[in-house]
Amino acid sequence: MTARYNFKTIEERHQAEWAGKGLFTAREDNSRPRYYVLEMFPYPSGRIHMGHVRNYTIGDVVARYKRMQGYNVLHPMGWDAFGMPAENAAIKHRTHPATWTHENIDHMRKQLKRLGLSYDWEREFATCDPDYYRWEQLFFIQMFEAGLVYRQKSRVNWCEGCQTVLANEQVEDGRCWRCDTEVVEKELDGWFFKITDYAQELLEGCDRLTGWPEKVLTMQRNWIGRSVGAEITFPLFGMDGEIRVFTTRPDTLWGATFMSLSPEHPMALKLCMGTGQEEEVKAFIERWRKIPAKERQFTQSPDHSIARPKEGVFTGAYVKHPLTGECIPIHIADFVLMEYGTGAVMAVPAHDQRDFEFAGRYGLPIKVVIQPEGANLEPETMKEAWEGPGTLVNSGPFDGKDNEEAKVAITRQLETQGLGRQKVSYRLRDWGISRQRFWGTPIPMVQCDTCGLVPVREQDLPVILPLDARLDKQGRSPLPRLESFWSTTCPKCGGPARRETDTMDTFVESSWYFARYVCPDENKAPLDRKRVDAWLPVNQYIGGIEHAILHLLYARFFTKALRDLGWLSIDEPFANLLTQGMVLKDGAKMSKSKGNVVDPDEMIRNYGVDTIRLFILFASPPERDLEWSDQGVEGAHRFLHRIFRLITENLEGLNSVRAGRQTLINGTKATRALRQKTHRTILKVTEDIEQRFHFNTAISAVMELINEVMGCLNRYGTPGMDKQGDWAALREAMEAALILLFPMVPHITDELWRLLGHQKTIGLEPWPVPDLDAARADTVNIVVQVNGKLRSQVEVDQDTDKENIESIVLDDPKIKRYTKGRAIHKIIYVPGRLINIVVKG
RNA sequence: GCCGAAGUGGCGGAAUUGGUAGACGCGCUAGAUUCAGGAUCUAGUGGACAUUAUAUCCGUGGGAGUUCGAAUCUCCCCUUCGGCACCA
Numbered sequence: 001m002t003a004r005y006n007f008k009t010i011e012e013r014h015q016a017e018w019a020g021k022g023l024f025t026a027r028e029d030n031s032r033p034r035y036y037v038l039e040m041f042p043y044p045s046g047r048i049h050m051g052h053v054r055n056y057t058i059g060d061v062v063a064r065y066k067r068m069q070g071y072n073v074l075h076p077m078g079w080d081a082f083g084m085p086a087e088n089a090a091i092k093h094r095t096h097p098a099t100w101t102h103e104n105i106d107h108m109r110k111q112l113k114r115l116g117l118s119y120d121w122e123r124e125f126a127t128c129d130p131d132y133y134r135w136e137q138l139f140f141i142q143m144f145e146a147g148l149v150y151r152q153k154s155r156v157n158w159c160e161g162c163q164t165v166l167a168n169e170q171v172e173d174g175r176c177w178r179c180d181t182e183v184v185e186k187e188l189d190g191w192f193f194k195i196t197d198y199a200q201e202l203l204e205g206c207d208r209l210t211g212w213p214e215k216v217l218t219m220q221r222n223w224i225g226r227s228v229g230a231e232i233t234f235p236l237f238g239m240d241g242e243i244r245v246f247t248t249r250p251d252t253l254w255g256a257t258f259m260s261l262s263p264e265h266p267m268a269l270k271l272c273m274g275t276g277q278e279e280e281v282k283a284f285i286e287r288w289r290k291i292p293a294k295e296r297q298f299t300q301s302p303d304h305s306i307a308r309p310k311e312g313v314f315t316g317a318y319v320k321h322p323l324t325g326e327c328i329p330i331h332i333a334d335f336v337l338m339e340y341g342t343g344a345v346m347a348v349p350a351h352d353q354r355d356f357e358f359a360g361r362y363g364l365p366i367k368v369v370i371q372p373e374g375a376n377l378e379p380e381t382m383k384e385a386w387e388g389p390g391t392l393v394n395s396g397p398f399d400g401k402d403n404e405e406a407k408v409a410i411t412r413q414l415e416t417q418g419l420g421r422q423k424v425s426y427r428l429r430d431w432g433i434s435r436q437r438f439w440g441t442p443i444p445m446v447q448c449d450t451c452g453l454v455p456v457r458e459q460d461l462p463v464i465l466p467l468d469a470r471l472d473k474q475g476r477s478p479l480p481r482l483e484s485f486w487s488t489t490c491p492k493c494g495g496p497a498r499r500e501t502d503t504m505d506t507f508v509e510s511s512w513y514f515a516r517y518v519c520p521d522e523n524k525a526p527l528d529r530k531r532v533d534a535w536l537p538v539n540q541y542i543g544g545i546e547h548a549i550l551h552l553l554y555a556r557f558f559t560k561a562l563r564d565l566g567w568l569s570i571d572e573p574f575a576n577l578l579t580q581g582m583v584l585k586d587g588a589k590m591s592k593s594k595g596n597v598v599d600p601d602e603m604i605r606n607y608g609v610d611t612i613r614l615f616i617l618f619a620s621p622p623e624r625d626l627e628w629s630d631q632g633v634e635g636a637h638r639f640l641h642r643i644f645r646l647i648t649e650n651l652e653g654l655n656s657v658r659a660g661r662q663t664l665i666n667g668t669k670a671t672r673a674l675r676q677k678t679h680r681t682i683l684k685v686t687e688d689i690e691q692r693f694h695f696n697t698a699i700s701a702v703m704e705l706i707n708e709v710m711g712c713l714n715r716y717g718t719p720g721m722d723k724q725g726d727w728a729a730l731r732e733a734m735e736a737a738l739i740l741l742f743p744m745v746p747h748i749t750d751e752l753w754r755l756l757g758h759q760k761t762i763g764l765e766p767w768p769v770p771d772l773d774a775a776r777a778d779t780v781n782i783v784v785q786v787n788g789k790l791r792s793q794v795e796v797d798q799d800t801d802k803e804n805i806e807s808i809v810l811d812d813p814k815i816k817r818y819t820k821g822r823a824i825h826k827i828i829y830v831p832g833r834l835i836n837i838v839v840k841g
Numbered sequence: 842g843c844c845g846a847a848g849u850g851g852c853g854g855a856a857u858u859g860g861u862a863g864a865c866g867c868g869c870u871a872g873a874u875u876c877a878g879g880a881u882c883u884a885g886u887g888g889a890c891a892u893u894a895u896a897u898c899c900g901u902g903g904g905a906g907u908u909c910g911a912a913u914c915u916c917c918c919c920u921u922c923g924g925c926a927c928c929a
Contacts, residue, residue: 227929246929248928336927352929641880696866836909
């Protein structure tokens with residue numbers, strides 16, 4: 001009886017050895033090319049879940065693979081440690097969020113270590129450490145001074161469940177991204193990052209992020225939402241002043257029959273004064289204000305049953321058409337957004353569906369100015385607006401022009417009169433980062449009655465989150481009521497002042513953590529330029545698709561802002577991005593409420609880490625969703641068991657030789673076939689990992705190799721395998737299999753590697769290079785088709801030419817049956833693969 | 842409604858450039874071993890036909906098309922998932 005596959009002992013032993021030898025410590029070593037692989041760091045919620053296991057396993061395979069390829073690999077891990085769950089838990093358990101967070105971190109660190117992940121733990125940090133967030137406060141101050149931060153009162157998204165404000169990106173379908181509570185609107189003072197200053201660069205950068213999935217780039221492009229048009233000034237009629245609009249259709253300017261203002265437009269109430277419409281306008285705006293934010297959005301739903309019609313009211317005022325001088329009525333319309341463009345639109349009902357609906361409801365005139373090709377639109381008969389291309393009509397000097405040309409021509413005309421200009425608008429809004437919660441980075445600002453808003457002096461950083469704060473049951477932040485925190489003196493005049501009690505959105509911490517990993521020990525500055533330049537950008541970033549916009553857009557913005565402050569020289573933080581799919585059970589995302597959670601700890605106890613890693617990697621390619629299968633786990637376990645036995649039961653034979661070309665050259669036919677398989681497997685696995693990270697097909701290739709080895713042993717029997725060459729080929733095959741599998745199942749392969757007589761860990765082996773001669777086949781199998789249908793196969797020498805193959809094939813009795821009495825029309829030959837005989841009759 | 846991705850055996854999934862569809866694994870069936878179960882090993886496993894030819898036909902959501910040849914390319918339709926949803 002040979003040794004059993006005791007995964008627990010094996011895994012613990014090798015983990016201890018790797019850690020003891022510091023094999024995963026990244027060093028400042030310029031002799032080797034650097035490679036920075038990073039997985040999105042976790043929120044310390046308490047326990048690792050299968051999504052983490054998948055994410056970190058994928059990253060670990062990449063890290064180990066790159067090390068074997070000779071790279072100086074940086075693979076760090078840390079904690080995204082600020083956030084609401086800590087506060088909620090602290091309230092529930094009457095403790096401090098810091099205590100809860102650190103306990104979770106300790107537990108999760110143990111779990112990650114048990115997974116055998118090759119992290120450089122010396123670089124670990126938690127974002128709730130003052131040593132981390134002090135630098136974030138410094139960045140905030142520098143950004144404030146550079147004009148990238150401002151404070152403003154505005155209507156914000158308020159989540160009652162979380163008792164705080166959310167950024168636009170954090171509202172999904174009118175609900176909070178974290179707790180799913182319906183978001184309400186609230187008027188509040190808050191701090192903003194001017195991400196819109198970088199809108200154009202963030203958009204253009206998408207074209208250069210060739211290592212990112214197209215899906216993510218599309219989502220980011222749509223979120224930024226650039227549109228080119230014109231800003232047009234409409235002078236008020238009969239009074240001083242003007243109203244400006246943004247339009248992407250300056251070509252339809254002649255068709256503007258009225259103007260629509262947002263109910264929030266600052267001119268809305270002023271315009272109606274003294275027109276007799278005052279009361280109606282006031283009543284309309286009052287009514288509109290009472291409609292919950294979510295219902296306001298439903299005015300253009302495809303399902304007409306819940307669609308609210310567009311509503312508005314006439315202000316009694318008019319503007320002058322900038323080109324025709326015509327008098328145009330101004331309406332308030334509930335579908336016009338104050339946040340986009342200028343909050344006012346010129347209404348062209350013939351060529352904009354929304355304006356068409358509004359005009360129809362209030363009996364406003366429709367004027368056709370674009371005629372589509374081959375049609376003659378009449379306002380009376382139109383059932384919907386024509387938004388497509390066409391030729392201009394009723395447009396004075398621009399009649400007959402193509403509408404695309406007219407956009408340019410009309411904009412130019414407006415420019416010469418000083419009534420308009422070309423303008424680019426973005427959908428992207430500034431990033432609201434104020435949170436009315438406790439457990440986050442304090443915003444380092446002070447409100448002084450005489451000096452206004454003043455940043456904390458750099459030498460006074462960090463502004464520390466007090467550890468003696470008591471949280472109240474409602475979840476409101478204790479900071480505004482904690483005088484010892486907010487009471488301070490003005491850094492400018494020394495007078496009494498009040499500290500800002502809002503904290504920062506936790507997405508700020510994750511916007512620069514990847515840079516801090518490069519120099520976590522730097523204590524004079526946030527970043528060490530030399531190391532930052534050497535390591536960044538991250539070569540491979542791995543995480544969930546749910547951050548396609550949120551975290552990934554914020555981190556891109558922050559990188560550019562830090563670059564402009566002089567802290568970095570890169571434009572983009574992540575050169576390559578892999579978005580891994582979700583882990584599902586019974587077709588649904590694992591969740592406590594559905595009761596379909598698979599516990600990683602339990603799995604590891606029953607099968608070992610290698611089995612779990614193997615199953616996860618084998619079950620589907622990383623970017624796709626993964627369906628958890630207990631039977632699949634069993635299968636993975638069985639495979640590892642098989643390899644273990646294959647080596648332990650044949651140790652004597654395997655160790656009787658040393659693999660190498662010398663003993664392999666005079667092998668038998670079976671030996672040559674095995675060697676061919678070995679080297680083809682090396683080729684295949686390397687390609688699968690290198691090109692697409694398709695570990696599932698890489699593993700199946702190694703399984704094939706193992707099957708081949710078992711076949712050899714079965715066919716010839718172990719006692720028959722006494723020839724040196726044969727054992728050498730088997731040993732070569734098994735060593736290759738172990739090395740190829742090592743990044744995926746590091747413990748068992750390292751164990752078996754030692755059993756084969758090696759002194760050092762398999763992780764120090766260089767990644768194998770295939771012997772192309774050995775991989776080459778002597779003969780090839782040619783598929784023979786007649787009229788595209790498979791009819792026969794022939795085995796020919798590798799270098800047989802077309803003529804020879806043709807004559808062999810045409811002589812084949814199986815083929816003759818189909819060609820007999822028919823005319824051969826043509827013969828198509830795909831070298832080394834296939835021959836197709838096209839016959840007629 | 843608009844944009845995007847996907848649809849392949851009982852299941853997870855292969856098929857890299859238009860060239861043997863279903864690799865590999867799970868499951869299932871039969872056999873070996875075993876007191877029995879489990880584990881392991883061997884063989885088989887898309888469907889139909891049905892019987893010695895190891896043929897033939899059908900088959901990658903449905904329908905058309907391009908091609909000597911289509912899971913792969915084009916068009917139309919269906920389904921599922923994701924994103925956006927008054928952005929002027």
